[in-house]
Amino acid sequence: MKPSKTKHLYLEENRLRAHMKCPAFFRFGGTVDLPIKAAILEFVYIRLILEMMRDKDFDFNFSLNRTLQLSVNALNLTEYFLKDEIKHVLLKTAEHAKSIFVDYLPAHKYVPVFGPYEYKVNISNSYVDLRISSLLINRFDANLKGLEDKSRALVAVAFSPYTSPRDIENDLIQRIKVMSLADASPLTRSKQTTSVRLHLFGLANEFLHHGLIEWDNKNATGWGKYLTAPIQQIEAKYDYPIVPCLYQCPYKNICEPTPNRKEIKNETGL
Numbered sequence: 001m002k003p004s005k006t007k008h009l010y011l012e013e014n015r016l017r018a019h020m021k022c023p024a025f026f027r028f029g030g031t032v033d034l035p036i037k038a039a040i041l042e043f044v045y046i047r048l049i050l051e052m053m054r055d056k057d058f059d060f061n062f063s064l065n066r067t068l069q070l071s072v073n074a075l076n077l078t079e080y081f082l083k084d085e086i087k088h089v090l091l092k093t094a095e096h097a098k099s100i101f102v103d104y105l106p107a108h109k110y111v112p113v114f115g116p117y118e119y120k121v122n123i124s125n126s127y128v129d130l131r132i133s134s135l136l137i138n139r140f141d142a143n144l145k146g147l148e149d150k151s152r153a154l155v156a157v158a159f160s161p162y163t164s165p166r167d168i169e170n171d172l173i174q175r176i177k178v179m180s181l182a183d184a185s186p187l188t189r190s191k192q193t194t195s196v197r198l199h200l201f202g203l204a205n206e207f208l209h210h211g212l213i214e215w216d217n218k219n220a221t222g223w224g225k226y227l228t229a230p231i232q233q234i235e236a237k238y239d240y241p242i243v244p245c246l247y248q249c250p251y252k253n254i255c256e257p258t259p260n261r262k263e264i265k266n267e268t269g270l
């Protein structure tokens with residue numbers, strides 16, 4: 001398949017996942033975004049990390065309650081849930097946030113060094129925007145001076161749009177993040193850390209699922225090849241539907257090869 005030589009494409013994660021789900025879904029402008037409950041959890045997590053970095057007298061319970069209340073307006077929760085449901089969703093989110101900060105990334109072990117971190121990777125003729133919800137380092141590594149570089153690990157956190165443990169853990173884009181972060185992060189570039197660990201969180205049937213992907217900086221080359229095929233398909237405007245298609249999809253009635261489909265396909269400009 002020949003990629004376009006003339007035009008650079010700029011893709012966000014949610015668009016690339018749309019192509020991986022179905023090339024026709026991508027061409028219609030589809031995206032694979034965080035479901036609303038995972039979006040609330042990510043919102044709360046990021047605000048807490050930013051407050052931890054800013055405020056020396058950070059009080060977890062106080063900040064958590066305030067951030068949960070803020071999420072109601074910030075994410076327009078009344079559009080998604082009834083009033084009583086919002087209460088339940090916020091309680092569940094509080095439970096998950098506590099689990100992240102107490103069970104997986106406790107403050108006595110990890111120091112946050114960046115809030116959300118976004119960077120671009122160049123693959124084939126295109127650029128992909130990748131997003132990390134926060135970067136941390138191990139408190140033990142941060143305090144020790146003269147420690148061998150190789151003992152230091154950069155700890156990244158990301159949230160998954162998928163809702164089954166298998167999909168959360170097998171997401172190729174999350175693996176690319178870990179591999180490319182070794183090249184892109186200011187800490188790994190300056191050799192302050194030499195390996196990357198990505199803690200991946202997703203909600204599967206309201207349960208918090210945690211996955212861990214590890215990557216050593218020494219091997220940080222050649223990762224782009226894993227995404228070359230889907231990106232070249234996008235560049236070549238490969239947009240065939242899945243047959244038969246079992247997805248519930250907003251484009252169901254226009255994705256057959258009809259004149260309608262052609263009109264919508266051209267509106268996306270890709």
Ligand code: SF4
Pocket residue numbers: 022023024025028241242243245246247249250251252255
């Ligand atoms: S209905 Fe199915 S095949 Fe058509 S665009 Fe949607 S996901 Fe793809």
